Amino acid sequence: MSIAQEFTKGLWKEIPPFRLVLGLCPTLAVTTSVENAIGMGVSVIFVLACSNMLISLLRKVIPKEVRIAAYIVVIATFVVAVELLMKAFFFSLSESLGIFIPLIVVNCIILGRAEAFAGKNGVLASAADGVGIGTGFTLSLMSLGSLREIFGAGTFLGMSVFGPNFEPFAFMQQAPGAFVCLGLMLGVMNILGRPKVAKA
């Protein structure tokens, strides 16, 4: 596969969480607003791209018996870096994402890409894979976040959408709303992505 294909597969064919169905915990938890979704998505892109590149660079050095431990150290390093930088420069965002930033360490998308891709492929391809999958994750979070913010709070990125008379559908902002939204999105993705059956 070319570098461009490594990137674009993350946007549709292997888009997490809708296709790979990985990383559901942050997907459900932080998508109460588009802003949170973007913050989370960008953090994941950064961690995923950096850890993929570094792991790919080190793939000949890391003994295969302890590769998972080594991957976790690399990933955790980048996650802590993101956490510190976010606290220093985007404090209110770090307050609203809270525990879900440190929890990126155990996000299985990232460990999954390290194990399934970066450990076996070159640096450029791994970087493209990381940015692609990360972007796909961000787009998924944004679409869920948009749905939940528009209907649950009547706003988009904090701006009012329906005017002052709109009664927000608060259910969408709560945990059950997250599950319902995710389920509907998965359903839509399955209808759109269903392989075409040749007509007899």
Next chain:
Amino acid sequence: MPDSVRIVLALSIICLVSGTALGGLYNGTKERIEIQVLENKQMPAVRAVMEGADNDLLNDRKSLDFGEKTKRIVFPAKKGSDLFGVALEFSGKGFGGDVGVMMGIDLKSGKLAGIGITTMSETPGVGTRAKEATFTKQFKGMSLDANFNVKADGGVVDAVTGATVTSRAVCSALRDGAKFYKENKDKILTGIQ
């Protein structure tokens, strides 16, 4: 090289590099994070209780030593060159953890200039109402010798309806604060001159 040595060495080096890098980053961002936390959590309360101050409340803060291991940040408030108040933070145990209370003291009258809630993890919509002015404004002008207890416990404080635990936490923070201020008044006053 035997396998076991190679494995130990590789993992150790990775951890060492990671630890060093994060240590550096932590030191580099520590000061900025501290200011961010103060600015976003404490400062709104400090500004509210030290109404009328025209100095830079954030940068004029002082960290004072009160005996062993007790450092406290105090916020002096000035109008022109006139030092008129000081704000200190105390905390009490609420329903969902500590409730931080910023206590503003008017230096002239020795009474409370006001209180503000800084941090809390109380039940949204119930305990969090203690943040609202309807609750906090009653403390303005109270003497530090007042009986800081909710009325149900025989004190002078009107509790937030349905949030007695949170109100008690605020009262306990104020009792601690009043006691601390009375005991360390001289030290605080010389410290902020």
